[in-house]
Amino acid sequence: MSGVTDLPFRRLIRELSCDCAPLFVSEFLPAGNSVFLTSANLRAARFDREEEPFCIQLFGHSADKLAGAALQAQELGAAFVELNAGCPAPKVAKKGNGAGLLKDLPNLAKILRAMKASIKVPLFLKCRLGWDENSICINEVLEIAEGEGVEQLTVHGRTKEQGYKGLADWNVIGEIAAKAKISVIGNGDINSAEKALDAIRDYGVKGVAIGRATLRNPWIFLQIKNPSRKVKPNEVCNAVLRYNELMLQDGFRPTQALGRLKQLTSRLCQGLPEFRLKILRCENHDEFLDNWANLSESAFSLPYSVGS
Numbered sequence: 490m491s492g493v494t495d496l497p498f499r500r501l502i503r504e505l506s507c508d509c510a511p512l513f514v515s516e517f518l519p520a521g522n523s524v525f526l527t528s529a530n531l532r533a534a535r536f537d538r539e540e541e542p543f544c545i546q547l548f549g550h551s552a553d554k555l556a557g558a559a560l561q562a563q564e565l566g567a568a569f570v571e572l573n574a575g576c577p578a579p580k581v582a583k584k585g586n587g588a589g590l591l592k593d594l595p596n597l598a599k600i601l602r603a604m605k606a607s608i609k610v611p612l613f614l615k616c617r618l619g620w621d622e623n624s625i626c627i628n629e630v631l632e633i634a635e636g637e638g639v640e641q642l643t644v645h646g647r648t649k650e651q652g653y654k655g656l657a658d659w660n661v662i663g664e665i666a667a668k669a670k671i672s673v674i675g676n677g678d679i680n681s682a683e684k685a686l687d688a689i690r691d692y693g694v695k696g697v698a699i700g701r702a703t704l705r706n707p708w709i710f711l712q713i714k715n716p717s718r719k720v721k722p723n724e725v726c727n728a729v730l731r732y733n734e735l736m737l738q739d740g741f742r743p744t745q746a747l748g749r750l751k752q753l754t755s756r757l758c759q760g761l762p763e764f765r766l767k768i769l770r771c772e773n774h775d776e777f778l779d780n781w782a783n784l785s786e787s788a789f790s791l792p793y794s795v796g797s
């Protein structure tokens with residue numbers, strides 16, 4: 490997730506997941522510039538040895554540029570390269586990138602062919618069901634993906650127009666999984682270990698991709714392996730402090746870290762509205778850390794469960 494799953498966040502998830510860490514995917518990186526991956530993107534493409542095999546995700550709409558960026562991702566050590574055909578943000582999709590690729594399937598096919606030809610590592614595709622409810626094209630996308638040698642298709646069960654509204658349509662994801670010859674990963678609204686396991690059982694997907702729930706419950710991967718694993722209040726307190734440490738170690742300025750701490754804690758503290766408000770009102774990094782240290786343990790010992 491862009492603006493979320495950078496190296497410090499993934500390090501946190503990995504530490505909290507013990508040996509149950511998922512396949513990590515980078516934030517999406519643009520392949521639209523004259524140099525394929527700029528220095529900022531190269532920074533965003535960094536990953537730890539412990540994250541291997543790692544997947545670098547790219548977006549764009551030019552077959553040549555995406556082929557070049559895919560090669561660069563492979564040279565950086567990515568074990569998989571993924572094309573994003575799902576981002577609904579207007580500044581991305583309106584230019585024909587992300588979910589915008591679903592409006593021009595011949596170009597999608599051309600891009601996949603060019604990327605496939607430029608790399609030896611497996612090529613993945615992540616997409617939505619279509620642009621809007623009148624132009625659902627996931628069946629065609631599956632055919633194209635299979636024809637162009639894509640090895641894994643992740644389907645977010647919403648259209649571009651839906652954004653994040655409504656619920657992901659898991660019935661359609663299940664239909665795609667049933668007819669696909671390649672691996673299909675289901676995505677959308679998996680917010681608990683139980684839902685992840687149910688989705689794999691009920692919809693025949695090879696796995697699930699989990700996005701937003703990692704902010705609400707960073708222990709979700711641990712709980713998928715061990716559903717009875719409860720999270721203790723002091724673990725929640727320490728995880729936030731550890732996230733802060735990981736960001737500062739990676740060169741975040743305190744103001745940047747504050748933004749990310751609020752991003753995590755606003756979801757983590759959803760079951761504690763008063764405490765959440767207090768934390769979100771903190772004006773600087775020091776104030777946040779003081780409040781967190783003084784208040785969090787008592788707040789989390791109230792009846793509360795992570796992810797609720």
Ligand SMILES: Cc1cc2nc3c(=O)[nH]c(=O)nc-3n(C[C@H](O)[C@H](O)[C@H](O)COP(=O)(O)O)c2cc1C
Binds near residue numbers: 490516677678702
């Ligand atoms: C802030 C934010 C950033 C995202 N960035 C990306 C991205 O870079 N690449 C991608 O494939 N999906 C991205 N997504 C979409 C998620 O990966 C996922 O498909 C979507 O949120 C639905 O899954 P969920 O219900 O598990 O969150 C992003 C979502 C959010 C909320």
